[in-house]
Amino acid sequence: MSKGFVEAEYESGEAGAEGMRRLDREGQAEAFDAIGDRYDEAFPYKKGQLAAAEWLIGSLAGGARVLDLGCGTGLPTARQLVDAGFEVVGVDLSRRMVELAREYVPGATFRRLDIADLGPGGPHDLGRFDAVAAFFSLLMLPRGEIPVVLRMVHDLLVPGGLFALSMVEADVDYFTIPFLGNAIRVSGYLRDDLREVVEQAGFAVVEESSYTYAPEISDVPPEEQIFLNCVRRG
Amino acid sequence: MEPHPRADTNTAPPAAGAPAERGRGQPKRAPEAQSDRLRFLDLAARRIARGVEPDETLRGLYEAAVPAFADAVLVHLREPPAAREGQSDEPLVLRLHSFAQGPEGVVSAASAGGAGPVRPTVSGAFAELLLGRRPVFGEVPEIEAVVSELLEPVAGVSETGAPGRRLIIAPLYGRRHLLGAVVLLRAGGRSVFEADDLLVAAQLATYTGLGVEASVPSGREASAADALQLRMLPSSLPETTGVRLASRYLPAAETSQGGGDWYDAIPLPGNRVALVVGDVMGHSMTSAAMMGQLRTTVQTLARLDLPPEEVLYHLDEQAQRLGSEHMATCLYAIYDPISQRLLVADAGHPPPVLLHPDGSGEVLQVPPGAPIGVGGVPFETWELPAPTGGTLLLYTDGLVESRNRDVWTGMELLRGRLEAVAARVAPPPLDMLCDAVLTLLDPDALDDDVALLAARFDGFAPLNVAYWFLSPQPQTAGRARQLTRRALHRWGLGSMLDATELMVSEVVTNAVRYASRPIALRLLRTDVLRCEVGDDSPQVPRMRRAQAGDEGGRGLFLVDQLALRWGATMLSTGKVVWFEQEIPEEYRQHCQEGADAA
Numbered sequence: 001m002s003k004g005f006v007e008a009e010y011e012s013g014e015a016g017a018e019g020m021r022r023l024d025r026e027g028q029a030e031a032f033d034a035i036g037d038r039y040d041e042a043f044p045y046k047k048g049q050l051a052a053a054e055w056l057i058g059s060l061a062g063g064a065r066v067l068d069l070g071c072g073t074g075l076p077t078a079r080q081l082v083d084a085g086f087e088v089v090g091v092d093l094s095r096r097m098v099e100l101a102r103e104y105v106p107g108a109t110f111r112r113l114d115i116a117d118l119g120p121g122g123p124h125d126l127g128r129f130d131a132v133a134a135f136f137s138l139l140m141l142p143r144g145e146i147p148v149v150l151r152m153v154h155d156l157l158v159p160g161g162l163f164a165l166s167m168v169e170a171d172v173d174y175f176t177i178p179f180l181g182n183a184i185r186v187s188g189y190l191r192d193d194l195r196e197v198v199e200q201a202g203f204a205v206v207e208e209s210s211y212t213y214a215p216e217i218s219d220v221p222p223e224e225q226i227f228l229n230c231v232r233r234g
Numbered sequence: 235m236e237p238h239p240r241a242d243t244n245t246a247p248p249a250a251g252a253p254a255e256r257g258r259g260q261p262k263r264a265p266e267a268q269s270d271r272l273r274f275l276d277l278a279a280r281r282i283a284r285g286v287e288p289d290e291t292l293r294g295l296y297e298a299a300v301p302a303f304a305d306a307v308l309v310h311l312r313e314p315p316a317a318r319e320g321q322s323d324e325p326l327v328l329r330l331h332s333f334a335q336g337p338e339g340v341v342s343a344a345s346a347g348g349a350g351p352v353r354p355t356v357s358g359a360f361a362e363l364l365l366g367r368r369p370v371f372g373e374v375p376e377i378e379a380v381v382s383e384l385l386e387p388v389a390g391v392s393e394t395g396a397p398g399r400r401l402i403i404a405p406l407y408g409r410r411h412l413l414g415a416v417v418l419l420r421a422g423g424r425s426v427f428e429a430d431d432l433l434v435a436a437q438l439a440t441y442t443g444l445g446v447e448a449s450v451p452s453g454r455e456a457s458a459a460d461a462l463q464l465r466m467l468p469s470s471l472p473e474t475t476g477v478r479l480a481s482r483y484l485p486a487a488e489t490s491q492g493g494g495d496w497y498d499a500i501p502l503p504g505n506r507v508a509l510v511v512g513d514v515m516g517h518s519m520t521s522a523a524m525m526g527q528l529r530t531t532v533q534t535l536a537r538l539d540l541p542p543e544e545v546l547y548h549l550d551e552q553a554q555r556l557g558s559e560h561m562a563t564c565l566y567a568i569y570d571p572i573s574q575r576l577l578v579a580d581a582g583h584p585p586p587v588l589l590h591p592d593g594s595g596e597v598l599q600v601p602p603g604a605p606i607g608v609g610g611v612p613f614e615t616w617e618l619p620a621p622t623g624g625t626l627l628l629y630t631d632g633l634v635e636s637r638n639r640d641v642w643t644g645m646e647l648l649r650g651r652l653e654a655v656a657a658r659v660a661p662p663p664l665d666m667l668c669d670a671v672l673t674l675l676d677p678d679a680l681d682d683d684v685a686l687l688a689a690r691f692d693g694f695a696p697l698n699v700a701y702w703f704l705s706p707q708p709q710t711a712g713r714a715r716q717l718t719r720r721a722l723h724r725w726g727l728g729s730m731l732d733a734t735e736l737m738v739s740e741v742v743t744n745a746v747r748y749a750s751r752p753i754a755l756r757l758l759r760t761d762v763l764r765c766e767v768g769d770d771s772p773q774v775p776r777m778r779r780a781q782a783g784d785e786g787g788r789g790l791f792l793v794d795q796l797a798l799r800w801g802a803t804m805l806s807t808g809k810v811v812w813f814e815q816e817i818p819e820e821y822r823q824h825c826q827e828g829a830d831a832a
């Protein structure tokens with residue numbers, strides 16, 4: 001897939017409420033354009049994330065098709081999955097992150113796309129997947145959109161497909177926080193609420209773990225990270 | 235408990251002054267001679283510094299020096315003790331205080347009463363020599379007249395004939411005045427002192443002099459400005475988890491006026507700590523007073539939890555309001571033991587030095603902004619890693635700059651000294667490090683006062699913290715209770731559940747009432763369990779008596795009753811209400827390992 005094709009995907013303007021949503025989302029993406037490699041410097045030792053990808057690797061057959069939703073720099077997850085022999089598609093809305101991911105993980109395919117546009121029959125339907133990983137990416141959405149995206153992930157998966165999700169535990173809805181010298185908006189649920197939202201979207205949670213994680217940067221406080229390993233029901 | 239340095243249990247004599255059995259045919263100077271001297275000096279400094287009264291200080295000197303460095307050591311103190319040089323033509327009178335000798339270093343005090351066995355009156359060349367501050371060998375002609383008198387108590391050690399290079403006489407100085415003399419003697423069978431041993435003797439005498447003087451009531455001789463200065467420095471440093479601190483302050487030797495150096499350490503929310511060092515230019519009553527005002531201002535700004543560049547900006551503004559005749563330099567840093575990061579902003583101050591855990595020293599490249607008092611200049615904050623086990627040293631220019639040494643040379647010497655100490659003891663105890671650093675000072679050129687603040691980064695493991703953001707809603711207090719319960723169970727602190735839940739609930743309820751943005755709930759576990767609730771309302775809650783029928787208002791009374799300590803601090807972004815409970819001994823650090831799989 002050529003770079004030029006992908007970069008052209010968001011050139012057309014949109015109006016109305018949808019247009020506002022896009023602008024807002026683009027702002028989030030621009031923060032990550034600015035952050036670039038510093039993201040991995042501030043969040044090293046992704047123990048929980050590595051373990052969750054290991055769960056996918058141990059559960060999937062060779063050559064399985066995996067979607068990395070909000071792939072960032074492609075590290076560590078996309079690389080881990082490529083090294084395990086899977087066909088990996090990474091998606092991120094940040095242009096810079098997609099550039100870095102292509103450089104760091106040449107074995108995967110990366111697309112600059114909005115999560116919300118990936119649904120079956122939507123503008124950028126990427127086909128069905130055996131597994132989806134969404135590590136700390138759905139927290140960039142307003143709370144109202146999260147159940148919708150979870151349902152979409154459900155529909156992107158083959159029956160019995162796997163879903164590895166991680167979020168930061170918080171009870172906030174699209175709350176602006178300083179983040180690596182930028183401002184981003186984040187949403188979160190407390191653990192039990194998150195589980196409920198995920199189950200209602202048609203998943204069975206097979207494993208739940210949490211970690212206290214202290215980013216190596218002064219403007220991001222320590223966080224409680226929740227990892228849910230899920231299977232598509234129905 | 236810090237590990238003791240090797241040398242503590244087994245005093246290694248400096249190689250160059252080693253006993254004669256080393257063999258006369260060997261090279262005069264083993265390659266390790268210098269580092270052995272340093273090791274000896276560090277041990278000596280700590281022994282001498284232990285004393286809180288003159289006798290103890292001197293006992294420290296004897297223990298350190300006999301027989302490791304000399305076979306006999308005598309201390310003669312001046313009589314009367316407080317005379318000033320240059321103001322009197324009276325001859326110097328020395329009186330033997332005590333001495334130590336022999337392989338066991340037996341200490342003898344001079345007999346009590348005015349008529350001691352040795353009471354040399356020194357004048358002329360020898361007095362000049364003492365006032366010159368430098369130690370000399372026994373071979374200089376000025377000593378001949380007094381040497382037998384000085385050595386009389388240890389006549390058995392000193393053999394017939396001129397002691398020559400087996401004798402060193404080191405003037406004993408306090409911060410300003412000659413206090414007496416230290417006499418060091420080697421027995422005939424031992425190799426003579428070398429040139430470098432004069433430096434060792436100078437350092438021994440410096441430690442001893444400062445120790446003796448510090449332990450003598452000094453009100454009468456310290457100037458008012460000195461007193462003001464000392465009173466305005468922190469009487470003690472805060473004890474926070476995640477960082478250990480030590481400090482030193484030395485007034486200038488020559489000026490009788492106080493300087494404007496200060497240092498400070500201020501605890502901040504989230505177990506962070508602000509580290510401050512500053513220097514008001516000039517030496518006068520007003521610079522000491524100015525220092526007091528700036529220090530107070532920095533403290534106030536720090537407690538608002540402003541970022542470093544804003545602390546300096548507002549400090550600059552305040553300095554201009556106080557009057558522009560005084561400029562100051564200031565370095566403001568925040569250490570966060572959880573993220574293990576350091577934020578630094580600098581207003582014209584010399585850069586801090588970081589001693590890395592691997593023993594390498596680094597002068598931190600923090601671009602200096604304009605000094606405080608210039609006005610209208612923005613400052614910048616720099617963020618750096620703060621590795622656990624590392625030591626940050628903040629200091630004033632008096633440490634690195636003198637009339638004999640430029641500031642850059644001084645900083646390199648400082649870096650080298652830190653590395654030298656770390657090479658011997660890893661990690662070096664903070665007090666040892668501070669004392670070793672002070673030996674950089676040339677007692678002859680102590681033109682400026684010196685402030686020193688050392689911070690050892692201990693870090694704070696993430697598994698001992700729990701942080702959440704919670705939107706303020708009616709059910710938030712209940713959710714905070716639930717999260718607290720979970721964290722306490724994870725830490726094996728179930729026995730503290732009831733009281734903690736109750737207090738968290740009260741404080742969160744109060745925060746929810748005023749907050750418009752999500753509140754922060756933080757739990758931190760050390761020997762105490764600390765809970766912090768932050769919100770964006772600056773209104774600090776006050777404890778008030780609840781009236782009959784009041785729904786709220788009882789919360790802080792409960793906290794006051796149940797908590798070991800509590801407080802409420804206004805911040806630039808709102809406020810933090812915190813409380814602490816002691817963790818019963820048997821539950822401390824109950825679970826140390828890994829993540830908790832639910």
